[in-house]
Amino acid sequence: MTEQNPNETTYCDLPEDFFFGAALSGPQTEGMWQAHGKLENMWDFWSNQDIRAFHNRVGSYAGNDMGARYAEDYELLASLGLSSARTSIQWTRLIDANGKLNREGADFYHEMFTAARKAGIEVFVNLYHFDMPAYLFRRGGWENREVIEAYAHYARIAFAEFGQEIVHWFTFNEPIVEPEQRYAHGNWFPFVHDFGRARNVQYNISLAHSLAVLAFRELQAAGAVREDAKIGLINCFTPPYTRENPTEADLEAVRMADGIDNRWWLDLVTKGTLPADVIETLAERGVVLATRPGDEAILAQGKVDWLGFNYYQPTRVQAPARDTDEQGDPCFFDPYVWPDAVMNKSRGWEIYPKGIYDFAMTMTRDYPELDWFVSENGIGIEEDHAKRTEDGRIDDLAYRVPFVRDHLRWVARAIEEGARCRGYHYWGVIDCWSWNNAYKNRYGFVEVSLQENYDRRLKASAEWLREVTHTHHIA
Numbered sequence: 001m002t003e004q005n006p007n008e009t010t011y012c013d014l015p016e017d018f019f020f021g022a023a024l025s026g027p028q029t030e031g032m033w034q035a036h037g038k039l040e041n042m043w044d045f046w047s048n049q050d051i052r053a054f055h056n057r058v059g060s061y062a063g064n065d066m067g068a069r070y071a072e073d074y075e076l077l078a079s080l081g082l083s084s085a086r087t088s089i090q091w092t093r094l095i096d097a098n099g100k101l102n103r104e105g106a107d108f109y110h111e112m113f114t115a116a117r118k119a120g121i122e123v124f125v126n127l128y129h130f131d132m133p134a135y136l137f138r139r140g141g142w143e144n145r146e147v148i149e150a151y152a153h154y155a156r157i158a159f160a161e162f163g164q165e166i167v168h169w170f171t172f173n174e175p176i177v178e179p180e181q182r183y184a185h186g187n188w189f190p191f192v193h194d195f196g197r198a199r200n201v202q203y204n205i206s207l208a209h210s211l212a213v214l215a216f217r218e219l220q221a222a223g224a225v226r227e228d229a230k231i232g233l234i235n236c237f238t239p240p241y242t243r244e245n246p247t248e249a250d251l252e253a254v255r256m257a258d259g260i261d262n263r264w265w266l267d268l269v270t271k272g273t274l275p276a277d278v279i280e281t282l283a284e285r286g287v288v289l290a291t292r293p294g295d296e297a298i299l300a301q302g303k304v305d306w307l308g309f310n311y312y313q314p315t316r317v318q319a320p321a322r323d324t325d326e327q328g329d330p331c332f333f334d335p336y337v338w339p340d341a342v343m344n345k346s347r348g349w350e351i352y353p354k355g356i357y358d359f360a361m362t363m364t365r366d367y368p369e370l371d372w373f374v375s376e377n378g379i380g381i382e383e384d385h386a387k388r389t390e391d392g393r394i395d396d397l398a399y400r401v402p403f404v405r406d407h408l409r410w411v412a413r414a415i416e417e418g419a420r421c422r423g424y425h426y427w428g429v430i431d432c433w434s435w436n437n438a439y440k441n442r443y444g445f446v447e448v449s450l451q452e453n454y455d456r457r458l459k460a461s462a463e464w465l466r467e468v469t470h471t472h473h474i475a
């Protein structure tokens with residue numbers, strides 16, 4: 001992808017049938033971490049083991065109290081003009097230690113989905129949001145083939161239990177994140193730095209995704225899943241860029257960054273294969289995937305009905321300064337620091353709205369049959385609370401509105417030019433717990449007060465959002 005100046009775009013209108021919604025996840029909202037017979041997941045385990053790893057020592061138990069407030073929260077989302085919300089079932093709440101359905105956990109979700117429907121919100125259900133059950137992690141997590149089978153088993157139970165209720169399903173949220181955060185960069189427990197192990201985890205998650213899609217198709221054919229139901233995958237795709245006037249080596253760095261982060265999943269969900277050029281280059285550099293006979297047939301099942309595109313930031317890379325790192329792992333790219341980058345300093349992520357358009361157009365060109373939606377986009381700000389005005393409301397108009405407006409305008413332009421984008425979900429419409437960052441960076445149009453028992457209060461930007469969802473005009 002060639003770099004262009006991030007010009008503003010003037011497209012302001014979204015199609016009438018374009019939907020707006022909220023992106024959420026079970027572990028970040030529900031709280032109630034030990035209710036309904038819920039088992040320990042990796043976040044609970046890590047919080048118990050070392051609470052200092054979490055901002056202000058707020059661990060996984062927190063959520064944002066939505067488990068107790070879902071009825072009013074879904075009404076609140078509907079009052080903002082949203083029509084759908086994606087959340088996740090927690091594997092550890094739905095399945096018991098013997099691998100059987102946990103009735104209490106299942107009933108919690110039935111009640112929550114019913115409340116959402118009553119409020120006029122369609123729930124999209126995702127099955128996995130970085131929340132591996134701790135007992136399965138102890139058996140090797142995604143490095144163990146038995147865990148892949150356990151995931152497929154869980155997926156089958158979830159489809160069967162909610163198959164008449166839910167139309168939009170997703171196998172994974174951001175399957176690239178655990179390989180990177182847990183196994184390549186060592187930021188998350190178990191803090192591994194091993195490029196080869198990370199790629200094998202990525203490979204095994206691809207198999208798990210494909211087995212879940214297979215289970216979905218089988219149950220749908222048998223009538224256990226409704227006929228109009230759809231299955232998809234959600235990933236944080238990162239449009240890749242390099243320096244101006246790139247060398248061959250810079251372009252090669254782009255090919256591999258794009259191949260591992262983006263094309264890997266796009267090929268899997270549209271063709272049922274992994275990108276041959278990437279697998280070949282990995283093998284040439286000694287990164288061997290632990291494949292087994294029959295895997296190709298499993299991956300071939302991975303084709304989906306549509307896709308979720310989470311967009312926060314682009315990837316900027318350049319040729320690596322060295323071939324291998326200190327432990328002998330191959331280097332395929334180094335970060336490239338674009339001198340013109342505008343940063344969200346709270347999160348350390350670049351703000352580049354045009355990236356959403358560039359990637360949309362790449363999908364339109366290379367995967368023209370694929371329907372998709374923006375499944376996450378948002379801005380997390382640490383100083384949100386410092387913007388409180390006299391009436392007690394947070395005035396976030398100066399940063400949250402331009403962020404969303406600029407991204408939506410580029411989406412509008414992409415649609416105008418043929419992109420098959422069907423809707424937009426904002427991440428964390430109601431402030432929520434964010435992994436290690438806990439409550440450091442606030443994303444919401446709605447504030448959650450930790451001092452006042454998780455009470456909700458609209459921020460100034462909420463009015464703007466309501467206007468956009470009602471008019472489909474991005475002012």
Ligand code: BG6
Nearest residue numbers: 025173174236380427434435441
């Ligand atoms: C996405 C995840 O990566 O970004 C969410 O799907 C996450 O779970 C969101 O919360 C924002 O990132 P963070 O790290 O600021 O919470």
